[in-house]
Amino acid sequence: MNALDTRLAALRGGTPPAGFSARAIAGLTANPGCARRALLDASGADKGRISARVGFPGRFGQSTFALARGRAFEEQVKADGAAQLLALLRERLGLAVEEAAYLPLEDVGEHTGREVRAAHTANLLLRAARDADDAGTLFDHPMLRLNVAGHTAYLEPDLVAFQVGGRFHVVEIKSFAVVDGQVDSEQVTAAAQQAAVYVLALRELLADHDLDPEAVSHEVLLVTPANFANTPMVSVLDVRKQLAAVRRVLTRMSRIDSLLEALPEGVTLDLALDAEGNPTRDPAELSAALHQLPARYRPGCRAHCELAAFCRDEARRADSLDVFGPALGGMLGGVDTVSAALALADGTRAPADDEVEIARALRHAESLRCGLT
Template sequence: MRQRLAELRGPAAPVPLDARALAALAANPGCHRRALLDGAGVDKGALARALGAPAAFGQSQFAFVRGHSFEARVKADGGAELIRLLHERLADGTPVPGPDDVDVPDLSAAGPEGRTARTALALREATAAGRWALLDHPLLALTVGGTPAYLEPDAVVVHPDGGWTVVEIKSFAMIDGAADSAKVGAAARQAAVYVLALEGVAEHAAEHAAVRHRALLVCPRNFSNVPAAALVDVRKQLSTTRRQLARLTQVADLAAALPEGTTFDLCLADDGRTATRPEKELAAAVDAVAAAYAPECLAACELAFHCRARAREADAVQALGRAVRSELGSLTTVESVLAAARGEAGDPGDPTVAALRRAQALRAEALAGAACR
């Protein structure tokens, strides 16, 4: 499988999977295109630019600096404030831990393999000690498609009872105790990836080590720089992530189904010189893999603009959103939906068609009443 995926990618170094990429895969499990490109390590950003449909990702410099400043404040004083926030949300009746009650182990080591090994050792030692411990930016490894993906959560807290809690520190505001649901959902999916990786470490740790399925989300309170926190249940996202990663092991089947000669390599050999592969050829290769576009992809995938253009060209209803697509059943194009609503096509006994015609009749009635006024 690795050889075939390497052939699809070309000589370029594979782009490693991170927690954001894995969370995005879990958010759209039906997209074969993303699964194959991520499994092959293709640089989707460079591919999107070559297709003439680049997507801008990343934070502004101001947001980046603000986020780092906020994270430093949350972790100040040896993580005492962070542990206090977690303890406050647990409300388990135990004494509030002070700065001297929290251990902060040194996680420095050479290379990703060394850092993951040092993180695993620190987790085992902290669990055995039976004290609060804060692991600042630990490094975890998760095997994806036969290769390790290295993941770096903001923090992991070890409880005195042996529980491990993932901490996600975000710069979006928590106003009156609530934050934007879409952003919270994205944070929960990312935390679920870390929980899954931690579970692999816990299997080889002390018997009483247990990864908690509620992550601590820390955000600025209202419009200040004061931290507020909430525990987010990630069990649903964890289940989805497991299914999607299991599906990634079948990427070889997706690659085998591609036409002979398909490649996502941006360059081609031309008399000993490197030339850019024609956009038409790259587009044909990308379009040979089925996509599951939805407007939510615009915030999570570098190829979203290309996929959106293709969905619009095909008049596909998924361009209107997953909720709309799921409601329309066998009607897959906008024109077929409009024709069904007008009574020009569709089975009148189909509940979807009947609902569309009823909606069309109500609209016509409302417009006629407005015209009379």
């Protein structure tokens, strides 16, 4: 274990390290300026358990119903050697169905460990990338690796399609419906962010073996149900913007030592698990430790981070405008707190020279709110 690992382990404490998923890496791009999240994720701390221990338990992620629906839809399109999917991809990618093969990579004989699966996946994908053969292959549940803050993250895309002509496409299968061509943009954005992580992992695999990383397309194929039936349809997502965001976040994670440097000596998020694995750490002490890690709360955190309730409460107590997001903070210029903005709005605080315009706008908004105009 190197010095950085030792310090990250000390920050995490005795809890086993949580792995990085593509969803977690994508979540980092949603609030790249948050040192708290970067430190917790780099150390492998369990954000959900920490949040519960400091008094903010809560369900995070998809509901059981949504997960079950997602699994059922995925099984449907992958049934019979991915027959439905192949039919769709033939149209989109020009795959000759009679030539295409379907390769499930969920386990490797009796070996289902991540390392063995990742090595097996890498062998097959590299062989496919080097092979001039035109035959397309669908690689189902490959295990990819990505270096995050010096650690190996193991990622498992729904599927990677190898197109005729030697180009890989990541396929994401999601169960949210596209109704009359309309989709929930938040869900599509989340799918694109996640797929960008897979594209990057695949590109790095090729680059590490002197192959052209651009052989992995930035166009991701999103398979969703059409309308209210379960008939699958394919949409193409361009994930170049998301790829750039993931790269920026990973660069920041690679400089995690500078964030660690700024922490007070001895700060730890150790849950002090007992023999049964239950946390025994004093919640007030743990909460105080968390406050030592600088956060940058945004309303979007609620969709991406297990600590959102804790951080929102912290921002509210600090009277911070962060609870309303960066757009409002930008509009209010140098006004830093909620109470300062309210006092300017109701006229109980005289504006400084550089606040006159903002104060006028706030008073106007307040008068509209009170129905006085």
